[in-house]
Amino acid sequence: MEALAALADPTRRQIVSLLAAGERGAGELAGQFPVSRPAISRHLRVLREAGLVQVRVEGQRRVYALDPAPLSELDAWLAPYRRLWAQRLDALDTEIARGRRARTQEDGR
Amino acid sequence: MEALAALADPTRRQIVSLLAAGERGAGELAGQFPVSRPAISRHLRVLREAGLVQVRVEGQRRVYALDPAPLSELDAWLAPYRRLWAQRLDALDTEIARGRRARTQEDGR
DNA sequence: AACGTACGTAACTGGACAGTTAATTAAGGA
């Protein structure tokens, strides 16, 4: 779950989003952001260390590509919690089906 | 996506995991960790501000409960990426089914 | 060989954050 820390930064999430559309060179990525190129380089390093991106050296260019594996891992981490909001929606359905009577009783506070 | 930053900390993830099994008092939670109670109090505050937990004051106890809404939001954020590893698996399936012939044609990049 | 381009790394700065101990608020019980 090292990916969570990497994805906690909005710039890095945006990089991931860009790479989801296809691979890009480092400079090409850096051009999309208001921060300096070294800053993007560091972000890419964090993403690389988290396994979220992979680099391919192509002449003097570095081409970055998204590796979805950690996202899949995150998805798997999330899985056991899924029943929680599914259940809540079920409860809501029940509520609606009942015509939403006697609400104050279970509302609490 | 503020939840990502909150979930980046392993202690907080564990708190979330504990609360998934049912609500608990603050001290009850603190007892599960090797850090001080104020530290847990701060973690709970971060989780509260991220909307991941809710407190209910019950006498002099604070009972914390998980609110799955931000997890659901995270799930939604993850959704568009899902095709990436699904596709990879599909490609693998296809690959196997076809006996691995004529590969370059459909790769498309 | 010399130069320009494309990145990365080094060194530093400011701000955020997790942890600690000590003080504060609030609820029960003697």
Add this chain to the structure above:
DNA sequence: TCCTTAATTAACTGTCCAGTTACGTACGTT
């Protein structure tokens, strides 16, 4: 009322991290 218990808040410290500028390295071109 006084004391204990439960928990948060305050104040402080150390560490990590994102950003900057400056420098280093490697590839390609002339």
